Amino acid sequence: MLYTVLLPAAGSGKRMGAGQNKLFLELRKIPILIHTLRAFEQDPKCHQIVLAVKKEEQAFIEELLVKHRISKVAAITEGGAERQHSVYACLKASPTNGIVLVHDAARPFIRQEVIHRLVQTAEEFGAAVAAVRAKDTVKKVENGIIQETVDRESLWIIQTPQAFRYDVLEKAERMAEKEGFLGTDEAMLVERQGEQVHIVESTYDNLKMTTQEDLLFGEVILTKREQEEQ
Ligand SMILES: Nc1ccn([C@@H]2O[C@H](COP(=O)(O)OP(=O)(O)OP(=O)(O)O)[C@@H](O)[C@H]2O)c(=O)n1
Numbered sequence: 001m002l003y004t005v006l007l008p009a010a011g012s013g014k015r016m017g018a019g020q021n022k023l024f025l026e027l028r029k030i031p032i033l034i035h036t037l038r039a040f041e042q043d044p045k046c047h048q049i050v051l052a053v054k055k056e057e058q059a060f061i062e063e064l065l066v067k068h069r070i071s072k073v074a075a076i077t078e079g080g081a082e083r084q085h086s087v088y089a090c091l092k093a094s095p096t097n098g099i100v101l102v103h104d105a106a107r108p109f110i111r112q113e114v115i116h117r118l119v120q121t122a123e124e125f126g127a128a129v130a131a132v133r134a135k136d137t138v139k140k141v142e143n144g145i146i147q148e149t150v151d152r153e154s155l156w157i158i159q160t161p162q163a164f165r166y167d168v169l170e171k172a173e174r175m176a177e178k179e180g181f182l183g184t185d186e187a188m189l190v191e192r193q194g195e196q197v198h199i200v201e202s203t204y205d206n207l208k209m210t211t212q213e214d215l216l217f218g219e220v221i222l223t224k225r226e227q228e229e230q
């Protein structure tokens, strides 16, 4: 089945400390935003892309879309104060009966085979998220004192894309807005509606460009990808 991808791109990139939207920073002379868009532009199963952007950045982003021949962007909507608000704005701009993927525009290295497994799982079960197993020990801490070590075998690091049947995500976003609930990902909103969310194993290089170090890792990932393609 074809899918629609919702790309929140209206953040400020505070943790990157670049003084601008981190999505405009370049890897191999291409903006991070374009790397991410290309992943979906080049996927035959992607029907359309919906972007949430800052109003004052829309004209610049539209120029980037033309320059880099990104043709699948069907709608550009205004993002909100929080990531969740930006995602909801994208959802409201793209009603469909099918599968929607929510993907951070700050994750440029998503692999097509992960996307397709997510879509298949969401088609079957209604909700699925990309994730990788935790590699480090995780502990709960209060006031600088370790309270509990969480069993690593049951720990997964959640990424995006997060894939849903449109009606499942729409109800979750609508109820969260009505109840003033703010989550850090869409799965949280769906879980609190009592829906089961499935895990689809992703790759460790599906990195979210968040801090300066990630730019270095990103260049290495691109070098590795180029070697894979040779
Ligand atoms: N109000 C917001 C906040 C974030 N995002 C988007 O959500 C994705 C993941 O958010 P994050 O990595 O936190 O980006 P920023 O919010 O820009 O980073 P920071 O928290 O460091 O400011 C990014 O593509 C970002 O552009 C958004 O559309 N609207």
Ligand SMILES: C[C@](O)(CO)[C@H](O)COP(=O)(O)O
Pocket: 083, 104, 158, 159, 160, 184, 185, 186, 208
């Ligand atoms: C949605 C997410 O990428 C899953 O790991 C993450 O929660 C986004 O966090 P951010 O602080 O909004 O980047």
